[in-house]
Amino acid sequence: MDGAPDQGAEAHYRAALNQGRLLIQRCESCGKHVFFPRSICPHCWSESLAWVEPKGSGTVYSTTTVRRKPDAGGDYNVSLVDLDEGVRMMSRVDGVPPGEVKIGMRVAAEVIEEGGGGLVVFRPEGAR
Template identity: 40%
Template sequence: MTVEQVAVGRPLPELHGLTKQFYAALGEGRLDFQRCTTCQRWQFPPREMCPRCTTETLAWEASPQTGVVFTYTVVHRPLHPAFAAVPYVVVGVQFDSGPRLMGRLIGVSVDEVEIGMPIRLATRIDSDGVPQIEFERTSR
């Protein structure tokens, strides 16, 4: 995973509680998801208990940073000035560990994106110090 500094005036996530832990790991170059210590299920978004077995014994574990595109959309009309450079692609990614996450696809033209495309996480740190979730194509 590459982590680089960029200047972006984008809306920021609220960094508190479990969300803060998730973004702190991203800022250190890791993709950490919660994993139930009882049934071993990975989960995202972070929660206080496992939805499968209802235990509250969850641990943060590093996940593989690779997966595949399971859905995508091409944005032609930005909803915020920070995202004015259109068109761009937002992808839903199924990670090899199981959880799903959405983010912007970089380095791939709108015509090249496809369901099943192998990707990897490519996090950038914005000017406010908050990681920006992006993905780039990779080979398997």
């Protein structure tokens, strides 16, 4: 484990994110990637979870547009993204209007600063 022993997985993940890095876990016992961060592997229940930096590329598994009136901030996207490492996370796809986010779309992760800390969002692959 490269996480500090006096810190749990959630705090370690959050600290990395606040420094602009997305980390996920990989179980050294069964080899599977794990997200969200945990203290034991939900596949084989080993405690040997190592932090790894994912490639950041993934595919939109599902998506919705949450409808909000313009004066309440307008519509926004919520998506589930499957990272190429095989884990799924909730996020959103920025850089395109919410209605244009489609299932199957290839996306790339980006850590932005929002709400006083690091936040993982995605952009369509190839977009800047």
